Amino acid sequence: MAGRRAAVKAIDWVAFAERVPPNQRAMFNALKTRSDALSARLAALPEKPPTIDWAHYKAAVAKAGLVDEFQSKFSALKVPEPKDTQTAKIDAQEAEAAKSTAEYVQASKARIAQYEQQLQKLKSMIPFEQMTLEDLHDAFPETKLDKEKYPFWPHKPIADL
Amino acid sequence: VLHVTRPLHTTQQSLAPLPPLPEKGGEVRHGLIPEEFFQFLYPKTGVTGPYMLGTGLLLYLLSKEIYVVNHETVAAACILSVIIYGVKKFGSDVAAFADKLNEEKVARALAVKNEAIKDLETAIEMEKKEQWRVEGRSYLFDAKRNNIAMLLETNYRERLLMVYNEVKKRLDYQVAMQNLKRQKEQDHMIQWVEKNVIQSITPQQQKESISKCILDLKALSKSAQAAV
16 A cells, blocks of 8 residues: 555654744644644554455355455455545645745844844944033934923923923 | 143044043143143243242232232132132042032933843844744644644554454454354254263163162172271
8 A cells, every 4th residue: 555645754843842932832732742642643553454364264264255255355445545635725824824924024124124223323322421412412312302392491391300 | 631722623624523522621730820831931941930930920019019918818818718728628529529420420321322222132133033933834834734644644544454354353253153053063963962862772771771780889889898
């Protein structure tokens, strides 16, 4: 009975576990236990069933054609392989995941670029000892006092003092 | 340090950001007279020159009564001595305190800036880590496909096993049936033979065999002693 299903690929569970974020660990554990249960069940079954000793039965059974008939029908019998309906779905899921992953990576890269830009700005700032107040307002716009909104000293709401 | 002239607007280039102001101001002697004056007079008059000039000037003013000594002189002397005493005694402490205030302000600003830098760096690291995590998504799908393959394989093997078991059961049944029939025939035959034999023992034969048995027993009892 050769030419059957695709071989079972060896999965590196350790490397897999490393990449799981902490909030999805429960799902990962469930998957792992299910996988392990399945592989245990598979290992418990022999790959081929033991062969039937036709000679012994031919000698033992009195009825003439019975054993021959059984033997011919048995060797002619083809057990149908169970159909694989889910792999297509998994492949579709994988394709979708690849797409959403690409989007996520894109957004992530944009965020990284933003952070890098801010980091550059902060790192290339002149030291505080050499700054004038104007320079401080340029570097940190939130320190600038809004003289239009609050025309009277201290130019910010009292609660912020 | 002697006073450094800041080179502003000397060339066409504009110095931006401006070079920082020097830490300390120009040096002075006796709190009043800048050092440049002494350096200026040094070539011609040596070290004592400015002092001689000062003493001579003072004596000239006093003797010619260009500066008149009156009550205001006494007041000025008292006030100045108190001021100089105060500054000499507490000056450095006050300066240190003011410097500390300034430093605290700068340190606070610096702390804010450093924390911002650190936060940004950790954010960048987290993003990179998430990207790395996402790369491992193939593991998940491989695991799922593996599960499916295992299920299919298990199912197929179970089917094969079932076929084998069923056929074996039927063959074994046939064999067992035969054996059972054989045995029953044998038993029946034996019973039938026994029955017939018993039937064929006629009453006359029975009598004869019983009397023979009794004779045998009598003979035996004569020879054998009862063992106690």
